[in-house]
Amino acid sequence: xxxxxxxxxxxxxxxxxxxxxxxxxxxxxxxxxxxxxxxxxxxxxxxxxxxxxxxxxxxxxxxxxxxxxxxxxxxxxxxxxxxxxxxxxxxxxxxxxxxxxxxxxxxxxxxxxxxxxxxxxxxxxxxxxxxxxxxxxxxxxxxxxxxxxxxxxxxxxxxxxxxxxxxxxxxxxxxxxxxxxxxxxxxxxxxxxxxxxxxxxxxxxxxxxxxxxxxxxxxxxxxxxxxxxxxxxxxxxxxxxxxxxxxxxxxxxxxxxxxxxxxxxxxxxxxxxxxxxxxxxxxxxxxxxxxxxxxxxxxxxxxxxxxxxxxxxxxxxxxxxxxxxxxxxxxxxxxxxxxxxxxxxxxxxxxxxxxxxxxx
Numbered sequence: 001x002x003x004x005x006x007x008x009x010x011x012x013x014x015x016x017x018x019x020x021x022x023x024x025x026x027x028x029x030x031x032x033x034x035x036x037x038x039x040x041x042x043x044x045x046x047x048x049x050x051x052x053x054x055x056x057x058x059x060x061x062x063x064x065x066x067x068x069x070x071x072x073x074x075x076x077x078x079x080x081x082x083x084x085x086x087x088x089x090x091x092x093x094x095x096x097x098x099x100x101x102x103x104x105x106x107x108x109x110x111x112x113x114x115x116x117x118x119x120x121x122x123x124x125x126x127x128x129x130x131x132x133x134x135x136x137x138x139x140x141x142x143x144x145x146x147x148x149x150x151x152x153x154x155x156x157x158x159x160x161x162x163x164x165x166x167x168x169x170x171x172x173x174x175x176x177x178x179x180x181x182x183x184x185x186x187x188x189x190x191x192x193x194x195x196x197x198x199x200x201x202x203x204x205x206x207x208x209x210x211x212x213x214x215x216x217x218x219x220x221x222x223x224x225x226x227x228x229x230x231x232x233x234x235x236x237x238x239x240x241x242x243x244x245x246x247x248x249x250x251x252x253x254x255x256x257x258x259x260x261x262x263x264x265x266x267x268x269x270x271x272x273x274x275x276x277x278x279x280x281x282x283x284x285x286x287x288x289x290x291x292x293x294x295x296x297x298x299x300x301x302x303x304x305x306x307x308x309x310x311x312x313x314x315x316x317x318x319x320x321x322x323x324x325x326x327x328x329x330x331x332x333x334x335x336x337x338x339x340x341x342x343x344x345x346x347x348x349x350x351x352x353x354x355x356x357x358x359x360x
Contacts, residue, residue: 001343003069003334004034006060006080014319015326016040017071017092022327024053029335030343034058034067043319068345071330075099081106089337089345091115091330093129096359097260103359111347112359115333116259119356126332127353131175132325137284137314138179138255142168144317145251145282146187148300148307154188165190169249170209171242171266171291172256173200176284180253181209192245194238195256212245214238243271250276254283254291263288269303277305286310333357 003026005017016039018026023033033055037047047057064070064083072092084090086109094114096103106112115129125131146153155165168184170177173195181204184191191209193200201211214237246252246267257263263285272281272293283295294301295310302308315322336353339346349355 001031001068001345002034002066003031003071004036004058004063004067005039005071006036006063006076007039008073010042013073013313014043014316014322015073016043016045016319016323017073017327017330018055019324019327020045020049020053020055021324022331023050023055025331026334027054029338029340031069032056034063036060036063040323043323045320069334071334073326075102078102081109084109087111089113091333094359107359113333113337113354113357114359115329115357117357119352121352124353127329127336129326129329132329133315133322134175134255135179136318136322136325138176138253139183140314140318141176141253141255141282141284141311142180142183142187144314145253145280145309148280148282148309149251150278151250153184166250167192167248168251168253169193169242169245171252171254172285173197173204173211174255174257176255177253178203178207180255181207184251184253185209189251192249194242196234196238212241214241238266239268239271242266243274246271246275248276250279252279252281252292254281254285254295256291257285257288261288263291265289265291265293267292269293272306272308273304275304275306279306281306281308283308283310284314287312 018035026033035050035055037057061083064080065085067085067088069089075094089111091113093116096114096117103112118124118128151166152163153166156163166189168189168191170180170193173193181191181193185208192212193204193209194212204211214234256266281292283290283292285291286295286297290310292308294303294308297310297312300309337345347354
């Protein structure tokens with residue numbers, strides 16, 4: 001059985017779906033692995049690195065026409081899709097809510113698995129692309145925002161005087177938010193966090209953060225562990241709490257997202273007007289509209305002395321680490337699909353992991 005991957009649009013996506021280390025694992029499991037020439041040269045991995053592990057280098061056209069399983073980060077374009085082998089399997093992170101029309105057409109020819117739809121169950125943790133990638137995003141957002149901030153982060157006591165520790169607010173305490181809290185704490189910041197899921201309070205506090213509790217709040221968490229949209233009363237109380245907190249905050253990391261919907265606007269113009277000059281807002285939700293006013297995708301905006309950063313794909317700044325984790329997630333997913341005894345793919349819809357991620 002042949003498994004492979006073609007180049008992504010490297011202007012927009014630096015990650016890859018198969019690494020030399022993971023290709024070796026596929027081959028040990030009985031797969032033939034084929035990749036497009038120069039698929040990873042932009043992140044310092046040569047074709048020779050793949051060949052040493054037993055991979056074959058083929059043209060894009062041959063890979064599309066012959067692969068039983070195609071692994072990608074993003075959805076292939078229409079031109080590539082037209083060359084697909086009949087009844088092949090396509091696996092990746094295809095943003096099913098946004099690309100529903102294209103996927104509807106593609107599923108007539110292929111079995112498509114979009115792993116952002118993976119259920120939040122213990123057995124699926126090793127395949128969870130959202131968690132592995134969000135961990136890195138949370139870490140990198142803190143590193144980048146601290147680099148933009150023009151003061152020291154930890155408290156420093158010197159003969160010339162004391163520098164107070166910087167204060168960080170993390171909006172959204174999911175995987176990215178929790179990693180942002182942990183990273184900021186390790187670097188000596190005082191960290192506050194807010195989330196609509198009350199279950200996050202214990203996690204935030206276990207990392208040394210201070211959880212901002214909205215008075216009379218209910219737990220706004222779906223059965224799948226994601227945040228759901230808050231009511232107007234909650235939004236008003238949250239707005240008042242955050243507005244008062246932001247007056248003393250130096251750096252804000254925004255990570256709040258609702259699956260399939262526009263990102264909730266949590267920081268408004270008036271709040272930014274009242275923030276300290278020199279403060280930084282780093283908005284990881286920019287691609288879905290942003291959690292902050294004035295956020296622009298892939299731009300740095302300055303408003304009243306506050307720097308607002310909007311990132312579309314922060315993982316492009318950590319492509320090697322992100323690719324390593326993403327490739328491992330996909331490998332574990334493929335193994336769950338593969339019937340090793342009969343050496344074939346088994347799309348068992350009684351398996352919750354397969355059923356939830358298959359585009360139907």
